[in-house]
Amino acid sequence: MMSPQSRHSLAIRLAAGLAGYCTFINLYSPQAILPLLSQEFGAGPAQIATIISAGTLAVALIAPFAGTVADVLGRKRVIVTAMIILSIPTVMAALAPTLNALIFWRFVQGLAMPPVFAVTIAYLGEELPPHEATAAAGVYTSGASLGGFSGRLFTGVLSDLFGWRYAICFLALLTLIGAVIVMLTLPRERKFVRSAGLAASAKQMLAHFRNPRLLATYAVGFGVLFNFIATFTYISFRLAEPPYSLSATWLGAIFVVYLVGSAITPMTGYAVGRLGRRKVMIVTIGIWLVGIALTLLSPLWIILVGLTLSAACGLLCQAVSTGFVTITAKVGRSSAVGLYVTSFYLGGSVGGALGGVAWVYGGWPACVALMAVMLTLVATIVATTWSRDAGHPPPTAMEPA
Numbered sequence: 001m002m003s004p005q006s007r008h009s010l011a012i013r014l015a016a017g018l019a020g021y022c023t024f025i026n027l028y029s030p031q032a033i034l035p036l037l038s039q040e041f042g043a044g045p046a047q048i049a050t051i052i053s054a055g056t057l058a059v060a061l062i063a064p065f066a067g068t069v070a071d072v073l074g075r076k077r078v079i080v081t082a083m084i085i086l087s088i089p090t091v092m093a094a095l096a097p098t099l100n101a102l103i104f105w106r107f108v109q110g111l112a113m114p115p116v117f118a119v120t121i122a123y124l125g126e127e128l129p130p131h132e133a134t135a136a137a138g139v140y141t142s143g144a145s146l147g148g149f150s151g152r153l154f155t156g157v158l159s160d161l162f163g164w165r166y167a168i169c170f171l172a173l174l175t176l177i178g179a180v181i182v183m184l185t186l187p188r189e190r191k192f193v194r195s196a197g198l199a200a201s202a203k204q205m206l207a208h209f210r211n212p213r214l215l216a217t218y219a220v221g222f223g224v225l226f227n228f229i230a231t232f233t234y235i236s237f238r239l240a241e242p243p244y245s246l247s248a249t250w251l252g253a254i255f256v257v258y259l260v261g262s263a264i265t266p267m268t269g270y271a272v273g274r275l276g277r278r279k280v281m282i283v284t285i286g287i288w289l290v291g292i293a294l295t296l297l298s299p300l301w302i303i304l305v306g307l308t309l310s311a312a313c314g315l316l317c318q319a320v321s322t323g324f325v326t327i328t329a330k331v332g333r334s335s336a337v338g339l340y341v342t343s344f345y346l347g348g349s350v351g352g353a354l355g356g357v358a359w360v361y362g363g364w365p366a367c368v369a370l371m372a373v374m375l376t377l378v379a380t381i382v383a384t385t386w387s388r389d390a391g392h393p394p395p396t397a398m399e400p401a
Contacts, residue, residue: 008187012127013136015186016120017143022083022178023116024147025154025171026090026109027055031232032156032252033164035240041099045237046356052233054103056225056348058110063341066114075123075189082115083179087172094168110345117144118338121322125337127189135269137323142263145315149258156252164248208336213328216385220281220321221340222347223378227292227371228314229348230355235295235307238364244300257308264312268319277320278386284320285379288313292371296364317378318344324386 030037030051038048066078089108096102117140124136151171158167208214232255239246239254246254271280291309294302325340351374358366 009128009132009136011185011187012124013139015182016124016136016140017146018178019079019083019116019120019182019186020140020142020144021147021150022175022182023086023113024144025151025174026086027059027113027151028052028148028232029151029155029168029171030106031236032152032255033159033167033248034233034236035251036159036164036248037099037102041102043099045234045359048099049233049352049356050103051099051106052229053349053352054107055110055113056229056345056352058107059113060342060345060349062111063114063118063345064335064338066118066338075119075126076186078115078119079123079186080179080183082112082119083175083182086112086116087176087179088112090172090175091169094165094172114338114341118341121325121337123189125327127187133323133327138268138319141268141315141319141322145258145311149255152255153252156248156250160247160249208339211328212385214325214336214339216381217321217324217328218340218343219381220317220378221344222350223374223381224314224317224321225344225348226351226354226374227288227310229351230358230367230371231292231295231307231310233352234355234359234364234367235303237359239300239303254304254307257304257311258315260308260312264316268316268323272320272323277324278382281317281320281382281386282379284313284316285375285382288317289372289375292368292375296368 034045034048034051037043037051038045041048066082086109089105089112093102093105093109096105120140121137124140125133128136154170155164155167158164158170235254236251238244239251268280275283287309291306291313294306294309297303297306322337322340325337328336354370355367358370362369
């Protein structure tokens, strides 16, 4: 029989995974139907990709403030409220009559997401011991990756069967149901220390800019989503063209590669404990470079192998760097994670924009070259700024209580 502490820890992990799932079924769901939307609205690949960039840009803008507010109001209250609110712009996006309206509601969607995932990561860092927090961050990342896969798959299949508007409405319903479940299962925070006020919390947030480790980790986050967005946005256009000519359903099914990342990321804590964060990151980035290079080859199965490696490595990098933020920040963990999320999603917006430029001027090979440069920069940052003992921080006040 499980002890009360074990049940408490399990409830936290399951609720965190569900919060990640319900957020990410929405954020990237249009990627599977971008070619379809491009035809419907008469827009080119770079323009229609703004649907993705609008959501990631909104996330980047609001993330630090979500953390600051949560440092005052508490964790669970902010997480559940934001999940409920998220379902509203999702429905409005489904009803959008024009491309500009769709882009607007995607932006509003993005505004509601940081209070879910930024605060969830901060909650994990406070409520669980350091080794459990890293493992729980892996569970959260698995839920997020499963949500990313489900959102794309559901949108692709349902768009072929009933139309993309019904598909988006279905995601809104799933989000609302998930919010209710999280409200009922996520334990109320026990170790949360309320900030003295918004001004004090904002001061804590500014202090994070004086922490070199955090700044380096923010740069890593920027590069991780830069590559994710560039990869999984423009690969859809490549595979929708001859000789592949894949439908929305098959484009959505391709994101099954995310499930590999979902299976691997819970082992992040073990790998970091054995090898250290820096070594795990550098090796993972090297494998990622191989994966993205494989997508240049013609056979579809080799492209899928390359995408699988890319997805798994990206999710591993995200789990390691996110967990490092919660351990490194001395105070104001919500705002520390919020700044990481801002850098992460700003990277996604830039990746979508520069990926579009690369696509226009050089097609998929130019996109791959762009991503290879970014991965090299990320590996350099990790190698030169993360200390050798980053995987095993000493028991100081830097660790969660």
